[in-house]
Amino acid sequence: MWETAKDRLRGRLADGLARSGLTLPWWVPLGTTAFTVSGLVVAVGQRVGPALPAAIAGFLLATSSTLLWVCTGRLAPSWLKALGMLAGIGLLLAYPVVPDFAPMPLAVLTGELGSIASARVAFAATGGAAAVLGAAALTVGLVGFPVYLLAVLVGLAAGFMLRWYVRALDAERGKQEAVREQARLGERQRIAREVHDVVAHSLSITLLHVTGARHGLRTDRDVDEAVAALTEAERIGRAAMADIRRTVGLLAQESSGTRPLPGAGDIADLVAETCAAGLVADYELEGDVAAVGATVGLGLYRIAQESLANVVKHARGEKALVRLEIGSADARLTVRNGHNGAARNEGGSGLAGMTARADQLAARLSAGPEGGEWVVDVTVPLARGAAS
Structure with missing residues (x-):
């Protein structure tokens, strides 16, 4: 009570x-x-x-x-x-x-x-x-008039000091709220980029498999090939849903799973998965991927993922080359394909997402036509990635 x-x-x-x-x-x-x-x-x-x-x-x-x-x-x-x-x-x-x-x-x-x-x-x-x-x-x-008068004046001075303290406290609270709001906005943007990268790449690969299945049924009447393509499309779709759940789960206080986020070592599997969907692509690695930290590795993986998704959407018949060079001070990722037509879509959210990731890692990023090819080139300092 x-x-x-x-x-x-x-x-x-x-x-x-x-x-x-x-x-x-x-x-x-x-x-x-x-x-x-x-x-x-x-x-x-x-x-x-x-x-x-x-x-x-x-x-x-x-x-x-x-x-x-x-x-x-x-x-x-x-x-x-x-x-x-x-x-x-x-x-x-x-x-x-x-x-x-x-x-x-x-x-x-x-x-x-x-x-x-x-x-x-x-x-x-x-x-x-x-x-x-x-x-x-x-x-x-x-x-005791002097003593009482002094007490009144001391009370006034203490009141003004409390007023100053309250105003300073309110200003500090406002500043902290602005910082928290900026952090929340940054986190939402980061998760939006993660979801965009996962969805864009997975849908591109899934559509390639669906297209292959349709082609097999229409031209060759090859049911086994169509079933295999649809099975692979289903697997990629389920994997994409798991990635989306894990990414959105970052909003919660507790982790939604124990599967780690992809890194530089997973770029080879990414290229292989893209090739399995029908895109012709080569992967070259120079250096030790273990030297790339988790933050830098995730950024490189997402940039490679977005670049390959753009190749699938706009230059499907062209061969792509993904090259990762890891040195003592930095890591350089290059994705190139022989079709400048991809440039007409690189100005959208894909390039904006890659630019934002590069800025977070203090990396140098360029994307554009070069010698008859479309080239995405990013160089990330490893010292910063390790610190992150």
Whole structure:
């Protein structure tokens, strides 16, 4: 029951702060109110006797903003709270005692207004507090006027410091949210590129097998060849679905599978899979693929995959050459085919995806016609890949 009541109080305070446009934690108004009410209760207790009715009236005036919140759940405007507090404390100070706790809530008031109200209201309330204290010192002989005045000024300074801290905290939160949003956008773009590469390549190879099956049935009536082609298309389709699930699973907190992402060592299988679908392609490797890190390897694999997918779509009858050269400082991947017509599609999302991957790896990428061929050439520094 206690936890329920505490949660209800916390929610009500947070709601009141939100409606008032204040970004302070819920416990700040709770703490200041508790301290103020405690001081006023002690001040009323010090005036037991003939001054008690006036002290109770002063207490009610000083706590009018708190009573408003208890009854309606709304926080009183700063200026109204300041007027009620000054009037209530002034009435209490008309019957001074030694030592007197009545002036202490004024220090809390100036601190609170310094942190949440406009500077004009905060300075006006501080001036009003000084005037109330000065009038009490001159008329009824309030003892300790300099100490009380210093406490009010210290409260104002503490309020302005808290205001600066809250503003700095809000600015930092806004900056962190912008960084998180940028990271989320980058992650979505990265996953979109992964899905695009997987789907584009797999669909291209699957269509080659389906085309081969149709050709076999129409011209040769070779059912076995058609079944083999369709079986291979089914296998590639299932593998593509598994890749898509694994890639999309990166959005979740936990991994969706244990199969590793492809790397530089899988480019040979990629070329072989493309050749099995009917494309004529050669693969040349120079160097040790073990020297290529996982990040660089995945980027090279996806660039090779996208390049071969473009060859399948736009230069199916031409021979392709995939060459991977791995040196001590960098790795160079070259994909070339003898048909410049592929250039008309390289300006789409495929080239944009390859360019984005190259930028992530600090690689040099070129794609365009060269000597009657279409050439994709990318060079990746291995030191950066290993660090990644």
